[in-house]
Amino acid sequence: MSLRQRGSWVVSVAAALAALLAVLPGCDRQDNDWGTFDPERKLMTVATDTLRLAEGGATRTLTVRLLMVPDDTVRVELTADDGQALAAPAVLVFPPVDDEWALERTATITAVDDQLDEGAQQDALTVLAVSRDGAYAGQGGPGLVPLAITDNDRAGVAVSETALEMVESPAGVLEETYHLSLTSQPTADVTVTMTVTPADPTFHVIPTSLTFTAANWADEQVVRLWSELDEDDADDLTVTIAHTAASTDPRYGPGLAIDDVSVMVYDNTLPPIARIRPANGAATLSLDESAAGTTADVEVVLDHASLLPVRLHLATVNGTATGGADYTAVSQDLTFNPGDALVRVVSLQVIDDNLLEDPESFEVVLTGLANAIIGDDDRLDCAIVDDDLTTLTVAVVPASEDGGAAQFVVTIPRAEPIPVTFTFTTTAGTATAGVDFEGISAPFFIAAGQTQRVIPVVLLADPYHEPDETFTANLSNVSANANWGGVPVTATIVNDDPQSIVLDGVTVGEAGGQAVFTLRLQAPYNAPVTLAVTTLAGDGLGAPAGQEDAAAGSDYTAVTASSWVIPADATTAVFPITIQAGTQAEALQEYFRLRIDSGSQPGFAGLVATATIVDDDQPFLAVADVAVGESATQATFTVRLVNSLECVRHEQRRCDLPRRHRRPDRQRRHRLHGGGAAVHHRRRPGQRERAGHA
Structure with missing residues (x-):
């Protein structure tokens, strides 16, 4: 490749x-x-x-x-x-x-x-x-x-740093370090002691001595240095740390030369911080107009002393309050010399007037002139509490529930230049909010230049007959320029639904089954009404017994203190009494009464109504009509006796004939026997006699 x-x-x-x-x-x-x-x-x-x-x-x-x-x-x-x-x-x-x-x-x-x-x-x-x-x-x-x-071949103490610079700090937040170690292995323990010159309690060396052994002789050991943050400014410090060795190893004896460490400590103390606060630990600063001539004290405080004079300026600044009219203005220089106390008191004074005013305020302001830092608390609000108060009164006129509203009038004696505020609140009494009136809890005010505020509370009408009802009104959260006696005002709702109660009697036949008494109300109640009723024999007029008085148990079913409940919203109610049917003739009319003994509402107790029982077993004659033709020889009338076991005599006569046929009437008498007996009367048809009655 x-x-x-x-x-x-x-x-x-x-x-x-x-x-x-x-x-x-x-x-x-x-x-x-x-x-x-x-x-x-x-x-x-x-x-x-x-x-x-x-x-x-x-x-x-x-x-x-x-x-x-x-x-x-x-x-x-x-x-x-x-x-x-x-x-x-x-x-x-x-x-x-x-x-x-x-x-x-x-x-x-x-x-x-x-x-x-x-x-x-x-x-x-x-x-x-x-x-x-x-x-x-x-x-x-x-x-x-x-x-x-x-090199480990000769004795000595190695010092890592011989010149250090550092600054003051609280609790050693800022520190410097240097290291010590031995240059050769010792034959015995070696202790190196640190000595500070000049001695200063605010300068710290930790630790003040170190021990080296044959095992750790070559390890660097740390020396920590720190200087306290004191309250003195402009106080730089220079110290020297000397080292002395001690050991049974002659090479590490006191004569061993060890480098010193020079330390420059720079002052880290800030100039004093100046603040203002209410005197005597008060939370706020205020002046009361009514205490004219008294003062509110302000403290000007430094957090630490200074080696230099501290110059400050304290002044008041108008807010809603005006210097010279509401308070005595202040503009004052303050000097804290070295050694002076760290607190200075300045007094503020109020000026009284006769004006009704809102609470007013002004500020107290601290500024620095020399050698001080102004802290966050460099301003104070001072309130002036007005002592000129007006008085609130509340009145209301009773109103009927159909009157629309109860008018509450909140009044002050005279018109003021600023509003008067308050919270108006109604509280239920015998009248219920939402049922009898519309409740209120709301803020109101009497405007500047006015003397009263009318507050209508809407009344809720109902159809019920009830007692007059009440509710109250109260004032709270009254503004600082007014006061109120604190006694709630009572409003009366006058009931406008009059009541009329009628207990009606009843007439009933023996076969009617029940005598139903009726109670009539002009106005209903908003809750059930409970009555106790009792039956009484007779009509209460003193009629002889056996003639008019109905008998309990045989003519009607008696009740004693029986409960009768009239439902809410009802204007009529009935109470039935059972009638006992008889089979024998009695008095034509018999009486008993129903009495209301007591009631859960007034006006019922003592009412009485009478029941009339009409007897349907009375004896009587019954005559039937007869119709016949003219050719008939006679007309026969039948007369019967009903509901009687006794003998009864009766008379008969002709009647209802046309005038031209009328003859002098002949009166005839007959006798009927009880038990349903009958008698027959005959008439000739030519007499044109109409149906007759006995």
């Missing part, structure tokens, strides 16, 4: 491999795990700075990662420029497969222990990317990572 052919094959294989990688999982440049593909992010990062090593002792870790998927495998070669250190592994491999490329790779860097007393050494680690992906190829370079190597 020629070189040209071989090169063509390599290109083809490379192209095929690229196409294959494009479809394999994890190789898609738009893979969700990798985010949006960005060739500009093809960067290699080294996750460390200077590596501090010790011969025969401390090792360090170097971390490398890629930020974007490569097109080809990336190999990162690690070599020490002067050969004073070794990397394991010496090559970090990042394949473009799945997410393997995104995993960080680490190498352990170890100093070469050469047993030479050569003191501290400096070397550098070359980190170089090698890849067919041109974006990654060549990244890194020679001497990329500095190496500081401690």
